Amino acid sequence: MFSRIGSPQSFLAVVFLVLTTAPSLLAESPQVTVRDVQGKTHSGDLAELTEKSLTLSIENQSQTFSMMEVWEIQLDHARLQPHLWDSVVFLANGDRLLTHPETIDETNASLRWVAFPSWKSVNVPLETISGMVLDVPEIGAVRSQALRTVMNREQKADVVDFKNGDQASGEFLGLTDKVLRLNSSVGETPIERSGIRLVTMNRELISFPKPQGPKLLLSLTDGSQITANALSLENKEQLTVKATFGSTLDLPLSALRTVRPLSGRVVYLSDLKPAKYEHHPYLAGDWALKTDRNVLGTPLQLDGREYPKGVGMHSQSRVTYNLNGEYETFRATVGVDDAAKTGGSVVFVVEVDGKEVFRSKPQTAKNEAIPLEPISLERAKQLILRVEFAEFGDVLDYADWADAVLIRTKP
DSSP states (O other): OOOOOOOOHHHHHHHTEEEEOOOOOOOSSOEEEEEETTSOEEEEEEEEEBSSEEEEEETTEEEEEEGGGEEEEEETTOOOEEEEOOOEEEETTSOEEOEEEEEEOSSEEEEEESSOTTSOOEEEEGGGEEEEESSOOSSHHHHHHHHHHHHHOOOSSEEEEETTSOEEEEEEEEEOSSEEEEEETTEEEEEEGGGEEEEEOOGGGOOOOOOOSOOEEEEETTSOEEEEEEEEEETTTEEEEEETTSOEEEEEGGGEEEEEESSSSEEEGGGSOOSEEEEOOSSSOOOOOEESSOTTSSOEEETTEEESSEEEEESSEEEEEEOTTOEEEEEEEEEEOGGGTTOOOEEEEEEETTEEEEEOOOBOTTSOOEEOOOEEOTTOOEEEEEEEEOSSTTTTOEEEEEEEEEEEOOO
């Protein structure tokens, strides 16, 4: 037996109307902007890039940055144009690949890039895949439901959702361009691929590699997100990427939007286990804390911008993190998720060691997101984030703490 896991409208304009670049020749030295742990930016020509450091040429002077001191690297040459998603594959670690599954057997999936047809197909172990949307719906509400399903379903079986609304469950055996094979209660059954909307995999059967050493999150111009543990720049035009799911990819720099180190002094709150989480509904209902997603279980989005990292909460709630004096600063951008359209109304509050250090005015999805000024955590033992009721009870109170990070104290 082999193992695998199974895992509103404004948001979909970014998620399904994904961004991509038109093919072009790169400048010999691509322009990049580096944001360091202090929030300062540095722009220059990219000379070197690895998982440990990068070097920029700034006014004819070389400057090298350790990835330990880098928050984000943004490639300035990535100019984005709308591109409609065709299909998407989600991995167990949160990665997503905008690819079209060509063939899948009991151990491996061959995936063809939708926006980059000239690229080589990528091979992904089946056991790392949590779900896939084989045919992205055109109707907004149906698109939304498909995405939420494939990102959040936790059934103890492989489940096939059909375009007509039916379902079938069992054990996934394989996929070709014509059929999907499923071993169900009635035996092995071939299912015509053309009638399938999405597939989610059995959450109990996950087996994702545990990479050693550095980790970096790469965002591509087509909307794909890939976690890597090794990078190598070739000829200033191509990046060799060792992905944590096991494959090595050769990516043109023209397809790379951002790189976020995940193993340095920047520690994303979503990567830490909270000491405590409490939710007290206005009337009824239970909203869980979400990491790297909004409370609906879809990607965090504020003012049309998607954030790959952060925390999603709902009024009224509070989450506590133990710091043990290990961090110097807290930073985040807060707002009501675009999924609320023009609705929602919340107040964001930050406490450090029991003292309130930040309180926002009531925020709705109509307000611009608020980048918090750096909040000192020197010798602090505890950080508490609160989302409080404002107006209209708790209707559409989809509160995002986007890019919520702790800056680790320098050794």
